[in-house]
Amino acid sequence: MTMSILPSRRSRRIRPYITALEHRRAIEARRFRQFAGLVALKAMEVAR
Known part of the structure; x- marks a missing residue:
C-alpha cells in the first residue's frame, strides 16, 4: 500500500523538473x- 503511494508523491514532486528538462532539450535541439x-x-x- 505504501509502495503505491510513495512513487506517485515522488513523481509529482519530480515531474516539473523532468518537463522543464525536456522543454529545454527540445529548445536546444530546435536551435x-x-x-x-x-x-x-x-x-x-x-560548393556552388
Whole structure:
C-alpha cells in the first residue's frame, strides 16, 4: 500500500523538473537544427 503511494508523491514532486528538462532539450535541439540548416546552406553556397 505504501509502495503505491510513495512513487506517485515522488513523481509529482519530480515531474516539473523532468518537463522543464525536456522543454529545454527540445529548445536546444530546435536551435541546433536551425544552426545546422544555416551551415548546410552556407556549405551549398560555397560548393556552388
